Amino acid sequence: MDDLREKYVGLIAQASDESTLEDLRVQAVGKKGEISLQMRSLGKMSAEERQVAGPKLNALKDEINSALAAKKTALADAALDERLRGEWLDVTLPARGRPAGTIHPISQVTEEVIAILADLGFAVAEGPQIESDWYNFDALNIPGHHPARAEMDTFYTHRAEGDERPPHVLRTHTSPVQIRHMEAQGAPCRIICPGRVYRADYDQTHTPMFNQVEGLAIDKDISMANLKW
Structure with missing residues (x-):
């Protein structure tokens, strides 16, 4: 053995x-x-x-x-x-460099405007981009015969057949945000309304979608002089 x-x-x-x-x-x-x-x-x-x-x-x-x-x-x-x-790899070797991305100019300008107005006491208010006909036009005293309400200027959504309610629109300005804010919060208020808006306009100087910033200040003793903020 x-x-x-x-x-x-x-x-x-x-x-x-x-x-x-x-x-x-x-x-x-x-x-x-x-x-x-x-x-x-x-x-x-x-x-x-x-x-x-x-x-x-x-x-x-x-x-x-x-x-x-x-x-x-x-x-x-x-x-x-x-x-x-x-299969060994030297993980300490530097990787190939990738160019760092930068903020889009529109986003940069929007952020700068918001920062400036925030220092002046303005809060940011937001609202839906698909709006009712009433908030986008009627509540802003834009009558039914106004050219801005024509389909050649505004993007309308279509209701189902037999639905007689007014159509919705892609908001043509951020003004509906002001209406909604006043309904919900009342006065006094000091807000800005940045966001995308849409109009059926496309040429060398216009695109169907663009960005807008509106401001609203409601308080006692507010006058045109306050535009010099």
Whole structure:
């Protein structure tokens, strides 16, 4: 048994790949392996001989299986290390530079206007971009025959067939925000209404969508002189 131990422990230690290791497992502890054959021969021994040889063979088999498992783990670790070395990347290398984005000029101007007027006590008020006909025109004293209400100037939404309610529009100014704010908050107030507005106008100097900032101040002793804020 000592010869078998030295033989297979040495061969297992020298194995360079899992295929060789599997061959050694079959030769040693496989169904027809040397140790397995010796364990089958226990039946031919006397009771006294089995009591001596049995534990030794079991211990040898366990030792060989442990050596096989340890070597298999070592080979797997070595293979992983080799693969990682081949895939290694130096993460400390500087990446390719990307140009940094900048704020859009319209957004920049809008933010500057808001900041200036905020210092003067104006709060920002916002409202829907799809408005009712009433908030966009009627509440602002824009009569039904006014040219601004024509479809050539304003984007209208279409109601379902049979729906007689007035159509909605894409707001043509941010003035409806002032109406909504006065309804909800009353006076006094000091607000600005920045936002996108829409008009059916498209040429070299106009686009169907543009940005607008309106201001509203309601209080006692307010006059045109306050425009010099």
